[in-house]
Amino acid sequence: MCGSTGSRMGGLDFESIRHRVKLRRDTGEEQLYENRDDVSCPVCGTAFSEALATSERRCQLSPPAGVDICIVREEARTVVFTHAPADGH
């Protein structure tokens, strides 16, 4: 669910899982991480697909329909976790 921010402030820590995900892209303003190890999302507790960390204040994400996202807002950046829908195969 998008927009469920702020309910669990304080316990979220992207730094603690960053070493477990793989950096795929770093533009200086944005870092895109790929979750290859079923690392749990710090917001909802289920494994996420990708994490996008950005220092931009504004959120320009437009995820495809069916993709759930979780958002962690830190002082200097925002981290967005995407959850791709289960394929069911």
Ligand SMILES: [Zn+2]
């Ligand atoms: Zn999540």
